[in-house]
Amino acid sequence: VSRETGLPIIIHTRDADDDTAAILSDERRKGAFPGLIHCFTASPEFGRTVLELGLSIAISGIVTFKNATQLQDFASKIPQDRLLVETDSPFLAPVPHRGKKCEPAFVSDTARFLAELRNEDFGALAEYTTANFFNLFTKARA
Template sequence: MLIDSHCHLDFPNFAEDLDQVVARARAAGVGAMLTIGTTLAKSAQVIAVAERFPNIWASVGIHPHEAEAEPDVQARTLVELSRHPKVIAIGETGLDYFYEHAPRDAQKANFRAHIQAARETGLPIIIHTRDADDDTAAILRDEVAKGEFPGLIHCFTSGAALAEVAVELGLYISFSGIVTFKTAANLREIAARVPAGRLLVETDSPYLAPIPHRGKRNEPAFVADTAKVVAAARGIGTDELAALTTANFTRLFTKANVPAALAA
């Protein structure tokens, strides 16, 4: 069984056929999914998706693109939202200097508030970082010094140095369909070296469909294609990769009752 550790099932792209999307994921061997919050204003609709299905959970948070639209987020707000039984993570949050849809100072403040919430709740923080490796590493080191917290860097596209920092600080690393792209040999090398106990896979759907689905709407079923490439990079079988990443998901997202969800 595989788990899609990061998707956006509340997005309009899935409004017409969500039941079929979830069914196709099951048929492809994807037993569970984590649908991700990107704004506090839409937390209710993200959670509502998770409530519909026993094998789907949710996170709550503010994407760095939205850091200016929803400023001054307080950790206590995130903590309160996380009390819902289907909410198992904080985020996504982090830094994005590629698009810079929000000022860097606002992104950094947003990131730190989410880290505080993760520290207080014990729930993993889901980190988005793009073209911001140095600042991401600096904030993570600074915040870990204040007290440890669980988490992962999702849709990893950074360099080996940030991967090493993440592992050093106890974080997990998740790979999306980007790792299947012909131009992503460096990512496959990093995926091959990530410690077995820190590895996850995801779709980030509806975006970033892996080969052979490029150009299509991405969906959780396609995480199986990403898993095949990561398994090949590591020199293991896809069944072993599936068992490994599912065990890692269960260990990181301790609030999720994975066995019960799959039996339902």
């Protein structure tokens, strides 16, 4: 459907890296399609596969958690043109709001954390992740 409409797919996968990678790879062989992995927390290997398939990766507040070191390492290496920042409202509030109801406004906390993690300027990260959003979700420009 994504190939037919040009609308991006949004994949939320948990504990199914191999199955998800196989399905996405099979579909990619039929032709390119836009999409992203929502609330990415999977393995770096799965992340690299996703990027090789031309999809984007959205990082949520989980990246700010102290025990999310593997995710932090991977998030620091996602190419700028494939990175999006999101909340998983009302869940997974970033530090310093962890344990509370997540609000959309908290996306800036995650973005600031990512900018520091990636040794980038917050404004630059905000600019390119916003551009990535509009490049992926083209109907949102209307």
